[in-house]
Amino acid sequence: MSKPVEIEEAAFNEAVLQAKTPVLVDFWAPWCGPCRMVAPVVEELAEDYDGRVSFVKVNVDDSPRIATQYDVMSIPTLIVFKDGQPVDTIIGFRPKDELKKILETAL
Amino acid sequence: MAKSPKNYDIVIIGGGPAGLSAGIYTSRARLSSLLVEKAALGGQIINARSVENYPGFAEGIGGIDLTQSMHRQAGKFGLETLTAEVTGIEINGERKLVKTSKGDFSAKAVIITGGSERQKLGIPGEAEFTGRGVSYCATCDGAFFRDKPVAVVGGGNAAITEALELTKFASKITVIHRRDELRATRILQEKAFAEPGIEILWDTVVDEILGENSVNQIKVRNVKTGQESFLDVSGVFMAVGFKPNTDYLRGILALDAIGAIVATGRMETSVPGIFAAGDIRSNSIRQVIAAAGDGAIAAVNAEKYITG
Incomplete structure (x- = not known):
C-alpha cells in the first residue's frame, strides 16, 4: 500500500529531483474543484505502481516557487519527472487509463 | 467473435x-x-x-x-x-x-x-499557450496571476463572472469585447462597472496571443476603426461562449x-x-x-x- 506524499519546497529536491524512480507530481490546491477529482485517481495509481513510480503532491499555495519554476499556471497539473527532468506535463483532469499510458512511457 | x-x-x-x-x-x-x-x-x-x-x-x-x-x-x-x-x-x-x-x-x-x-477562439497562440497563460477557468487558474495584468475575452455572464473573480488576484483586468455593450445580466454589469480594477475595451477582438514560455502579450484590433495594438498581459481568460x-x-x-x-x-x-x-x-x-x-x-x- 503506497500513498501520494504531500511535500513542501524544502523536500522537493530529494523527493523528486534525486529520486531513483520516475515521480508523478500532482500540483493542487484546496480550493480547486477539479483537483479533488484528480486526487482519488492519483491515489489509485500510487497503489498500482507501488515501488515503480513514486507519487508526490505539491500544494501550490504553500509552495508557489516550485509551481513558478515549472511554469504551472493551471491546476490540476501533473508533471512526470524522470532522472530529475520533467518528461511529461498533463494539464487538467484525465481518466486513469490515459495517465497509465503516460506512466508506462516514462518507465 | x-x-x-x-x-x-x-x-x-x-x-x-x-x-x-x-x-x-x-x-x-x-x-x-x-x-x-x-x-x-x-x-x-x-x-x-x-x-x-x-x-x-x-x-x-x-x-x-x-x-x-x-x-x-x-x-x-x-x-x-x-x-x-x-x-x-x-x-x-x-x-x-x-x-x-x-x-x-x-x-x-x-x-x-x-x-x-468552452468555445475556443481558434487564434494563433491559443492552443500553444493553453495552461501557460491561456485559461478557460478563472476560478481554477486565477491565483497564478497574482499582481499580474490579465485579459478576459467575451462580454456575457461567463466573461464578467471571470473578470470579477480575477479582481481577487490580478493587478489589472481588461475585458475585451467585440461589441459596444455587454450581454451579461444587469447585476453583473453593475458589479463590473463599479470595479476600479476592471477596464473594458469595446468593439475589440483578439487576433493573436504572443509569448515565450508563457503569455506576455496579445494583439488586439478595434473592429470599427481597424486600429491594431498590443496589450501586455500574463494571462488571457477565454469566455466567448x-x-x-x-x-x-x-x-x-x-x-x-x-x-x-x-x-x-x-x-x-x-x-x-x-x-x-x-x-x-x-x-x-x-x-x-x-x-x-x-x-x-x-x-x-x-x-x-x-x-x-
Missing part, C-alpha cells in the same frame, strides 16, 4: 447535474441504469467555488460538493457509472446501441446530458444552429427513446437547477417510454 453488448434499461451519457439527476430518478424507478462520463463526474460546475443560486443552499455550496452529493444519492439507488468516451449511437429498432471507448452498451432508452465546453458536445450525434439527431440538441418540453429528441437534458439541449439557460430539472423530466419520460 464480438462480445454481445451489456443490456441496460437506460444509458445516460454525461455525469453533470443533468445526468446525475436523471440517474437518481431512473435508478430509484428500479430501471437498470448506466451513466457514462468521459472525464470527471460533476460536469462544468465542479469549477465553481460556490453555487449561490441552487435552491436549498442558502449559504451557497461548492460546485464539487453539490455534485458529489448528487452522485452519492444516485449510487444509493443503484446507478452504475463508467469512465469512458461515447463515440456513437446506433439505433436498432427498439434498442439503442451506445458505443464507447470501453465497449458497447445496449439500452431501451438513452438520455444525453453531455453538456458543453460554449459549444455543445454533440459531434458524434450529427446525422443522428436534429441539432440547432450551434449544434445543441433540439428537444421538446418532455426532453424528447427527434429519435423516439432518445432524450436530451441540460446544457446540451437547445436554448438551455445553462444553470444547475435547470439541468437537474431537465434530467428529472427526461428520466420520467424515458420511464414512460420504456413501460409504454
Whole structure:
C-alpha cells in the first residue's frame, strides 16, 4: 500500500529531483474543484505502481516557487519527472487509463 | 467473435447535474441504469467555488460538493457509472446501441446530458499557450496571476463572472469585447462597472496571443476603426461562449444552429427513446437547477417510454 506524499519546497529536491524512480507530481490546491477529482485517481495509481513510480503532491499555495519554476499556471497539473527532468506535463483532469499510458512511457 | 453488448434499461451519457439527476430518478424507478462520463463526474460546475443560486443552499455550496452529493444519492439507488468516451449511437429498432471507448452498451432508452465546453477562439497562440497563460477557468487558474495584468475575452455572464473573480488576484483586468455593450445580466454589469480594477475595451477582438514560455502579450484590433495594438498581459481568460458536445450525434439527431440538441418540453429528441437534458439541449439557460430539472423530466419520460 503506497500513498501520494504531500511535500513542501524544502523536500522537493530529494523527493523528486534525486529520486531513483520516475515521480508523478500532482500540483493542487484546496480550493480547486477539479483537483479533488484528480486526487482519488492519483491515489489509485500510487497503489498500482507501488515501488515503480513514486507519487508526490505539491500544494501550490504553500509552495508557489516550485509551481513558478515549472511554469504551472493551471491546476490540476501533473508533471512526470524522470532522472530529475520533467518528461511529461498533463494539464487538467484525465481518466486513469490515459495517465497509465503516460506512466508506462516514462518507465 | 464480438462480445454481445451489456443490456441496460437506460444509458445516460454525461455525469453533470443533468445526468446525475436523471440517474437518481431512473435508478430509484428500479430501471437498470448506466451513466457514462468521459472525464470527471460533476460536469462544468465542479469549477465553481460556490453555487449561490441552487435552491436549498442558502449559504451557497461548492460546485464539487453539490455534485458529489448528487452522485452519492444516485449510487444509493443503484446507478452504475463508467469512465469512458461515447463515440456513437446506433439505433436498432427498439434498442439503442451506445458505443464507447470501453465497449458497447445496449439500452431501451438513452438520455444525453453531455453538456458543453468552452468555445475556443481558434487564434494563433491559443492552443500553444493553453495552461501557460491561456485559461478557460478563472476560478481554477486565477491565483497564478497574482499582481499580474490579465485579459478576459467575451462580454456575457461567463466573461464578467471571470473578470470579477480575477479582481481577487490580478493587478489589472481588461475585458475585451467585440461589441459596444455587454450581454451579461444587469447585476453583473453593475458589479463590473463599479470595479476600479476592471477596464473594458469595446468593439475589440483578439487576433493573436504572443509569448515565450508563457503569455506576455496579445494583439488586439478595434473592429470599427481597424486600429491594431498590443496589450501586455500574463494571462488571457477565454469566455466567448460554449459549444455543445454533440459531434458524434450529427446525422443522428436534429441539432440547432450551434449544434445543441433540439428537444421538446418532455426532453424528447427527434429519435423516439432518445432524450436530451441540460446544457446540451437547445436554448438551455445553462444553470444547475435547470439541468437537474431537465434530467428529472427526461428520466420520467424515458420511464414512460420504456413501460409504454
